Amino acid sequence: MTPQDGPAGAGRGDTVASVVRQWHRTRPDLDTGPIEIVGRITRCAALLQQTEDAPLRRAGLSRAEYDVLCALRRMDRELTPGDLARETFSSGAAVTKRLKRLTEAGLVARRVDTRDRRVAHVSLTEEGRAHVDAVLPAQLAFERGVLGGLAESDAQELGQRLAELLQLLEGSLGGPRPAAF
Amino acid sequence: MTPQDGPAGAGRGDTVASVVRQWHRTRPDLDTGPIEIVGRITRCAALLQQTEDAPLRRAGLSRAEYDVLCALRRMDRELTPGDLARETFSSGAAVTKRLKRLTEAGLVARRVDTRDRRVAHVSLTEEGRAHVDAVLPAQLAFERGVLGGLAESDAQELGQRLAELLQLLEGSLGGPRPAAF
DNA sequence: CGAAGATATTTTCCTGGTAAAACACCTGTT
DNA sequence: AACAGGTGTTTTACCAGGAAAATATCTTCG
Secondary structure (H helix, E strand, O other): OOOOOOOOOOOOOOHHHHHHHHHHHHOOOOOOHHHHHHHHHHHHHHHHHHHHHHHHHHOOOOHHHHHHHHHHHHHOOOEOHHHHHHHOOOOHHHHHHHHHHHHHOOOEEEEEOOOOOOOEEEEEOHHHHHHHHHHHHHHHHHHHHHHOOOOHHHHHHHHHHHHHHHHHHHHHOOOOOOOOO | OOOOOOOOOOOOOOHHHHHHHHHHHHOOOOOOHHHHHHHHHHHHHHHHHHHHHHHHHHOOOOHHHHHHHHHHHHHOOOEOHHHHHHHOOOOHHHHHHHHHHHHHOOOEEEEEOOOOOOOEEEEEOHHHHHHHHHHHHHHHHHHHHHHOOOOHHHHHHHHHHHHHHHHHHHHHOOOOOOOOO
């Protein structure tokens, strides 16, 4: 069996580099530039998702539940389900399900708006606040550890380039507009 | 209502920048560095996922199906379901389901291995090959368009930094090892 | 040869997400 | 006051994915 490109070749780089090399061989006419970015972002996101799930699991939270708790914590006020949907970039149905679970766990509380009975106001319970205040630093420390292998200047650079890209994507794709005013 | 941070403030940057500012106000003790990278990668991935779904939809393919077709195309040989699972970073169950759909659509064909009846060999049909050969450049052009707002040098820089991060993640997290040898 | 251990793939079961529909409620107009 | 249009949230129906179990098959060992 002839050696073929694999991601693990000595000094051959990341898997996307390997994929790009395969395309060059199979379809040399293709502009693979987008793959270098899109493919890597997708792969990095997937791997980071795996890692961040592990510490949260210890705390009995899914990533999605954590996101809800964080939104409530960082905005530091009551939010409606609609607010939460916008803050977490998800659908109303997803938020409803998450809130059901979080309410049952005693981490969030809800009350109906006095002036508009369609609206619910959601807040962290004491327990919920304590929970997220405990989990948050652990999670961030974990992520810091994962990123630790990057030189600080490279990490800064990466953050900046990603910010540019994100701004571009949010601008050109009608990015979300959370209700923050 | 006092103005509060939102992602859309004039010149206030991307949503993650806004989130980070909220954390600085609410929990100034936190090291938000990881959010600058992890948060942005996650958001970029989500937004890019939305965009790449739109062109593929015109071609009647989901992202997952496209990935399978691409793996077959770029490796340019028959692959087993296990190969495909590794190449697309998914589970065997997911591959089984995708192959079912693609087989029904006449885009891939399968045959049982002659020496080991557990093993199936999957290949693109003529139609499948033509399909992916048509969709691929359109998809890449679309992605190139989306990334076009980035200065070329910034895009290069981003690709490189992402490659470093991906290599790090794949190394430290026991990254995947597709069967490419 | 038979049994144990391993492996490739599929099936089963469950989870969590989304789009659309449903429901309740609000606002503005006549 | 009645009605139309709009809105916030939940419910419904469906989908795709993964983990674990199931099934079929292979390899090795005594």
